[in-house]
Amino acid sequence: MKTEDFNFYLPEKLIAQHPLEDRKLSRLMILDKETGKIEHKIFKDIIEYLNPGDCLVLNDTKVIPARLFGERKNTGGKVEFLLLKRVKGDQWETLVKPGKKARIGDNIVFGEGLLEATVLDIREGGTRLIEFKYNGIFNEILDKLGEMPLPPYITEKLGDKDRYQTVYSKNEGSAAAPTAGLHFTKELLDDIKNKGVNIAFITLHVGLGTFRPVKVDDVENHDMHSEFFDVSKEAADKINNAKKNGGSIISVGTTSTRTLETVTDDNGVVKSKSGWTDIFIYPGYKFKIVDKLITNFHLPESTLIMLVSTLSTRENVLNAYKCAVDEKYRFFSFGDAMFIK
Template sequence: MNVNDFDFDLPEELIAQTPLKDRAASKLMVIDRDKGSVENKQFPSVVDYLNPGDCLVLNNTKVLPARLLGEKEETKGKVEMLLLHQTGEDEWEALVKPAKKIKVGTRVSFGDGLLTAECTEIRDQGLRIVKFEYDGIFLEVLDQLGEMPLPPYIKEQLDDRDRYQTVYAKEVGSAAAPTAGLHFTDEILERIRAKGIKIAYLTLHVGLGTFRPVQVDDVEEHDMHSEFYQLDQETADLLNDVKQNGNSVVAVGTTSVRTLETIARDEQGKFKGSSGWTDIFIYPPYRFQAIDAMITNFHLPKSTLIMLVSAFASKELILRAYEEAVRDRYRFFSFGDAMIIL
């Protein structure tokens, strides 16, 4: 399967640069796989497509202000560092620019020395292992100096960093937001509970894969970067009960989908409390074992994410829906509009 099979024309002005003032004010495209139909709604109507006894699964990861701007101590050359995940005590894997200038032993200063990093290992594709030195608590220092790691297609400054967090964000460690969840407000979540729909949480810390394009022609040759996930046993039991009772597991975001499918694949279609690293790559054809519906945003052309939703709904239906979204001036990507696939 060729990566160009998942391409589509997207006018640049449809790439949402800023979040809407009201989280829930976005459009909602409703895709019915059985009917092959596409409808246009507003996001608050998502509640109408969930039934009592169903379970909505949310990724409660919390984005680190993981983008650091500093300078080399020796030359004062500018350095940008994106923290991806912790590898040891005060030690992190980071994506560094310009990577060629950062060798083992290179020291980088942030905030006039409030935080310093020394490169201890060189990895491929611009990755480095760095060891930090600081006074106090690392996350507090990072909160003071770091910026939200917005995707490269967003050129505007983010005035309120909380708008790149879900209202239920809890577990710190992500390099990007699980953006399908950005549409939910406390009010909508309360309406969902009041209708008799269960809400469950898992954690997947979004990592480097979010920032890496597919650079091969043959989809099957693409290597996914591993990301850390966690699901507790109480939630696993709840999901098993939902399935056994004939109700639907509705995943919010591709991160939730990938976590649930990783676990169900390893447990022959069942859920079990577990944690670890997943590099699952879902593309057509794929037999889903965990989820019955998903809520997601509109994704980049030729990306692993549009491949995932194409595996769930069929490539033809998804590309037709995307064409309609372009015609109807939907907002795309992280701060854009949403779809629910039933």
């Protein structure tokens, strides 16, 4: 299977640069995964497609303000950090620009000394292992000094950083938002719950590997990034009970999907566990637990469009994407949504 098989034409003007004022008023494409039939709705209409006894699974990770701007302690040279993931304690794997200004042993200061970092190691791929030193509470300092790590295709500055968080975000640790969930409001979630739909929260801390392009010709040769997940017993029980009683499991986003498929055994039972996953879902994969998917519109030739194609077919999904372009849907993180049923 070739990476180019997942390419499509996308005009740059369709890349959404800012979120809509009202989250639930994004457009919603409905795709029948079997027939390929397409309907056009508004996101708030999603409730019409959810039935009592179904289980809606949401990723409650919270994006940290992971972009930091500092300078080398000795020379004053400007340095930009992007925190990818906490390794342990105050040690983080980090992207650094320019990389040549972050050699092993170098010290970088942020916020006139509120935060200081030492480069411990240079890792494969050029990322740095760094250790922070500070007085006080790290998250409070990060909130004061850091900026939201918006994807590279968003070039406009975000006025309200809470718009790059879901309304149910809780567990801090992501370098990017689980964007399919950005369309939900608290009121819409209440209405869904009142309809008799179960809601389960799981966690996967999204890394920037999500945006890493597939650079190999053959899909099977792609090296998938690893991300931390946590699924509680309460969430596992809700999902398993819904499935047992004939309800559909509706995953919100590719991050929830990858987590669910990681923790589900070959008998279709979700296990409560935490750890790291590098699962790569592309056509040929057989889903163990996920029945339906709410997702945004993704980059050409990305692992995300490959996952989406797996739940339906590549032909159905690429046809839906062509339709989305023709109908001028908004793409990517702040864009519109698709429901694959």
